Amino acid sequence: MAARYVMGVDVGTTSTKAVLYETDGSAYESAYAHYPLIKENPEMAEQDLDEIFSAVLKTIKAVTEKAGLGPTDIAGIGFSSAMHSLILLDGEGKPLTRSITWADNRSKKYASMLKHSEVGQRFYEKTGTPLHPMSPLSKILWLKAEKPDLFQTARWIIGIKEYILWRLFGEFVVDYSVASATGLFNIREFRWDEEILEFCGITGNMLPLPVSPGHQLSGLSEEVAELLGLAPETPFIIGGNDGCLANLGMGAIRAGTATITIGTSGAVRMTSDRPHLSPEGRTFSYILDENHYVNGGAVNNGGNIFDWAIRQFLPANIPDEDLYDKAMEMIANVAPGADGLVFHPYLNGERAPLWNADARGNFSGVNMLHTRDHFLRAVLEGICLNLKDVLAAVIRMNGEPIKIMASGGFSRSQLWRQILTDIIGMPIEFPETFESSCTGAALITLKSLGLVESVDDAEAMMGASIEHQPDADSKAVYAALFPRYQEMSRLLQEFYTEK
Structure with missing residues (x-):
């Protein structure tokens, strides 16, 4: 057989x-x-x-x-x-x-x-x-x-x-x-x-x-x-x-689809039939195969930063297996925008959108009313705002997406999915693809073995997905916050000394 x-x-x-x-x-x-x-x-x-x-x-x-x-x-x-x-x-x-x-x-x-x-x-x-x-x-x-x-x-x-x-x-x-x-x-x-x-x-x-x-x-x-x-x-x-x-594993093989991934780090990508490069050197263009390029920007600071925040801001008496759920419960207690508390997540330096290995994280807008819950929410929002900043650079080079998809370990959290959607301000599909990089490797294998005709078949092979719509009120809060977030990140550049 x-x-x-x-x-x-x-x-x-x-x-x-x-x-x-x-x-x-x-x-x-x-x-x-x-x-x-x-x-x-x-x-x-x-x-x-x-x-x-x-x-x-x-x-x-x-x-x-x-x-x-x-x-x-x-x-x-x-x-x-x-x-x-x-x-x-x-x-x-x-x-x-x-x-x-x-x-x-x-x-x-x-x-x-x-x-x-x-x-x-x-x-x-x-x-x-x-x-x-x-x-x-x-x-x-x-x-x-x-x-x-x-x-x-x-x-x-x-x-x-x-x-x-x-x-x-x-x-x-x-x-x-x-x-x-x-x-x-x-x-x-x-x-x-x-x-x-x-x-x-x-x-x-x-x-x-x-x-x-x-x-x-x-x-x-x-x-x-x-x-x-x-x-x-x-x-x-x-x-x-x-x-x-x-x-490829998410089925985002056609032009016009943007993808966001958040694992240990994170990335924003769009597939194209040719390279698209930023004049400022803020985006990458890598080869998928002889007919497809993937253009985008990768960040150093994704789920690893949220893990750090959980260790810093959660009470010490919570069992390890309950930490993530407790963190989400605390975040849900805080309104979008974290009551003015803003976080830049550059704890590991940063690739896109700054490409500055000396960049460092910071909180701004701190006041006496901010609690652990606020700091946790600001961290999660900062990770997502950073990806929105990268998406803006990718869109400038590749054009407006007609569809946005997202994947990664974070996507098991309904709250995190919704916050990302509200910050991006567009509907986002979360495919139920299992380990998308492994899936992409399997699809390349199927093509190499002659079991599928083209990797363009990937989209048709994808299973079900969950779609989130942005909440109008939350979207408005983040739309007002993003220019402040972006401007502050650029102003702080002069304080990051490259050695």
Whole structure:
């Protein structure tokens, strides 16, 4: 009997997810593995390579076992991963570094120098990657300048997904989608950019071979295949980056649909048939596949900031399992606008809309009547107002959306969904898609295997969704608040010192 399932695996910043789908796109089974982000100082954000590789094996194995599958029941496995990671390997493939993630800020001095130069603007226009310490371009310049002995030892410069696939198949390949977020890849010519490589002091043979997101790898070792419960010839599809695949997995493949995601961080995106770049360098343009680009802006500060606020503002005697529900109960006690209390959520620096690694969070408008409840509501509103700020920049480059969709862990809260809708001021659809980046990887897999004709079929494969309409009174409050929020964020820029 023909294989009935495909799997999508998403290698994220603090967890790896694997989801099993039937070939009609409906989710069937899932598994998760969590791991810490290594922060030995405030600017560091790294991952342990063995932990990540083990998490990938663990989640694939868990899904096959939970679903009771045989070795030939899975038609293929597609991969998604977080963008912007960098790993140095020596000539024998031995790691010289951990995985340096998008959240690592140690290269901010070099990103700032590029950002304020003509050559930096030219690089941005070629690559679609904003000039920020998140990008491998900045990380390479930092390592070259401050760790020259280590850098000179490197034979390979790769990311986390490339490392996993090399461990599994012994090949150094990277999909166009992940490559397009490195700051080294020409997004119009689909190749490593020679001018940028020369500027960095590296050559193309130090980088993985760029391939289509539908590229297949096969030939697992007998040992790994037996561990995972797969046939050795099971095709692994290289897939794309998590942001682009999240858009695909939500069915937001056509022009005119904007998506908002809030996980640990967050993003606003719109799919197009060509790149759209901001003259100020405030938006990105990454490749989904040969026919689609995803344009938008990503933020550092999403659900992680709400988690921080819960720890700071909730009473210590509340059990951990009740914290989230209690926080929502407290927020519901406060009127929209938090009685004038405004929060800028830049606790981790910020990517869009500021692209300033030195930005910091702040509360303003504090008075004696504000309670813990007000501070919690202001934090949640600040996260959403920041995304509205990014959406405004994306709309300037891509045009007004005809539809807005949103997803992420926050969407399980009816209150948070409604606050986001009221702040954006337009109806928002919340699809019931399960792990949208995994779903996007599964859809790329279906296309690669010839089980669907085009990724344009994604919209038709999506299931039910919940739609929220903005409340007129709340919308008016936030419409009046947003200009103040935006103006204050720009005025405070002069106090964020770039070093």
